[in-house]
Amino acid sequence: QEKYVESGGDLVPPGGSLRLSCAGSGFSFSDEIMTWHRQSPDKAREWVATLFPGGATFYTDSVTGRFTVSRDDAKNTMYLQMKSLKPEDTAVYYCQKHGSTTWGQGTQVTVAN
Numbered sequence: 771q772e773k774y775v776e777s778g779g780d781l782v783p784p785g786g787s788l789r790l791s792c793a794g795s796g797f798s799f800s801d802e803i804m805t806w807h808r809q810s811p812d813k814a815r816e817w818v819a820t821l822f823p824g825g826a827t828f829y830t831d832s833v834t835g836r837f838t839v840s841r842d843d844a845k846n847t848m849y850l851q852m853k854s855l856k857p858e859d860t861a862v863y864y865c866q867k868h869g870s871t872t873w874g875q876g877t878q879v880t881v882a883n
Contacts, residue, residue, distance in 0.1 A: 771872070772795070772797045772867065773795045773796050774864070774865050774873065775874055775875070776863060776864060776876050778877055779878040779880075782879070783883050784856060789849055790806075790850040790852070790879070791849055792849070793845075799846040801823060802868065803822050804841060804848045805817065805821070806820075806850050807865070808863045815864070818837065819839040820839075820868065833859075837850060837853075838850075857881045859881050860880050862877065863876060863877050
Protein backbone atom coordinates (compact mmCIF):
# COMPACT_ATOMS: atom_id res chain seq x y z
CA GLN A 771 0.00 0.00 0.00
CA GLU A 772 1.09 3.60 -0.40
CA LYS A 773 3.37 5.04 2.24
CA TYR A 774 4.85 8.48 2.88
CA VAL A 775 7.88 9.35 4.99
CA GLU A 776 8.51 13.03 5.61
CA SER A 777 11.79 14.32 7.02
CA GLY A 778 13.94 17.40 7.39
CA GLY A 779 11.92 19.36 9.93
CA ASP A 780 13.81 21.36 12.53
CA LEU A 781 13.85 24.45 14.74
CA VAL A 782 14.96 27.48 12.72
CA PRO A 783 14.99 31.22 13.46
CA PRO A 784 12.72 33.63 11.58
CA GLY A 785 14.20 34.37 8.17
CA GLY A 786 15.90 31.00 8.04
CA SER A 787 15.70 28.24 5.44
CA LEU A 788 14.92 24.55 5.51
CA ARG A 789 14.45 21.73 3.01
CA LEU A 790 11.90 19.00 3.64
CA SER A 791 11.89 15.62 1.94
CA CYS A 792 9.04 13.27 1.17
CA ALA A 793 9.73 9.67 0.22
CA GLY A 794 6.77 7.91 -1.38
CA SER A 795 6.34 4.18 -1.98
CA GLY A 796 3.66 1.70 -2.96
CA PHE A 797 2.59 3.57 -6.08
CA SER A 798 4.00 4.86 -9.35
CA PHE A 799 5.58 8.00 -7.96
CA SER A 800 6.59 9.56 -11.28
CA ASP A 801 3.02 9.41 -12.62
CA GLU A 802 1.38 11.12 -9.67
CA ILE A 803 0.50 14.68 -8.79
CA MET A 804 2.17 15.24 -5.42
CA THR A 805 1.12 17.65 -2.70
CA TRP A 806 2.41 19.20 0.53
CA HIS A 807 0.13 20.09 3.44
CA ARG A 808 0.70 21.42 6.94
CA GLN A 809 -1.13 21.56 10.25
CA SER A 810 -0.60 23.90 13.18
CA PRO A 811 -1.81 22.89 16.65
CA ASP A 812 -4.78 25.25 16.59
CA LYS A 813 -5.69 25.03 12.91
CA ALA A 814 -7.08 22.55 10.43
CA ARG A 815 -4.68 20.89 8.03
CA GLU A 816 -4.11 23.16 5.03
CA TRP A 817 -2.80 22.65 1.51
CA VAL A 818 0.60 24.21 0.82
CA ALA A 819 1.78 23.18 -2.65
CA THR A 820 1.14 20.91 -5.63
CA LEU A 821 3.64 19.50 -8.10
CA PHE A 822 2.54 17.91 -11.38
CA PRO A 823 4.55 15.18 -13.15
CA GLY A 824 5.38 17.62 -15.91
CA GLY A 825 6.80 20.12 -13.44
CA ALA A 826 3.97 22.62 -13.06
CA THR A 827 3.68 23.96 -9.51
CA PHE A 828 1.03 25.73 -7.49
CA TYR A 829 1.29 27.28 -4.03
CA THR A 830 -1.01 28.68 -1.42
CA ASP A 831 -0.76 32.47 -1.31
CA SER A 832 1.00 32.64 2.04
CA VAL A 833 4.06 30.73 0.79
CA THR A 834 4.26 31.93 -2.82
CA GLY A 835 7.70 33.32 -3.54
CA ARG A 836 9.21 31.71 -0.44
CA PHE A 837 8.64 27.97 -0.93
CA THR A 838 9.69 25.84 -3.91
CA VAL A 839 8.55 22.29 -4.52
CA SER A 840 10.56 19.85 -6.65
CA ARG A 841 10.87 16.13 -7.24
CA ASP A 842 13.44 13.46 -8.03
CA ASP A 843 11.46 10.67 -9.63
CA ALA A 844 14.51 8.40 -9.72
CA LYS A 845 14.48 8.50 -5.91
CA ASN A 846 10.69 8.58 -5.52
CA THR A 847 11.22 11.73 -3.49
CA MET A 848 9.68 15.18 -3.41
CA TYR A 849 11.22 18.21 -1.75
CA LEU A 850 9.97 21.46 -0.26
CA GLN A 851 12.60 24.19 -0.13
CA MET A 852 11.50 26.85 2.32
CA LYS A 853 13.16 30.24 2.74
CA SER A 854 12.37 33.46 4.59
CA LEU A 855 10.57 31.38 7.15
CA LYS A 856 8.06 33.06 9.47
CA PRO A 857 6.71 32.00 12.87
CA GLU A 858 3.36 31.34 11.20
CA ASP A 859 5.01 28.63 9.10
CA THR A 860 5.37 26.58 12.27
CA ALA A 861 3.47 23.33 11.69
CA VAL A 862 3.74 19.63 11.04
CA TYR A 863 4.30 19.18 7.31
CA TYR A 864 2.84 16.23 5.39
CA CYS A 865 2.99 14.98 1.82
CA GLN A 866 0.78 12.69 -0.24
CA LYS A 867 -0.25 12.04 -3.79
CA HIS A 868 -3.28 14.01 -4.98
CA GLY A 869 -6.52 12.34 -3.94
CA SER A 870 -4.97 10.00 -1.38
CA THR A 871 -6.53 9.39 2.03
CA THR A 872 -3.25 8.11 3.48
CA TRP A 873 -0.99 10.31 5.60
CA GLY A 874 2.55 9.83 6.87
CA GLN A 875 3.79 10.82 10.30
CA GLY A 876 4.77 14.29 9.15
CA THR A 877 7.81 16.35 10.06
CA GLN A 878 7.79 19.21 12.57
CA VAL A 879 8.93 22.67 11.48
CA THR A 880 9.29 25.25 14.22
CA VAL A 881 10.21 28.84 13.38
CA ALA A 882 11.28 30.68 16.53
CA ASN A 883 14.24 32.35 18.20
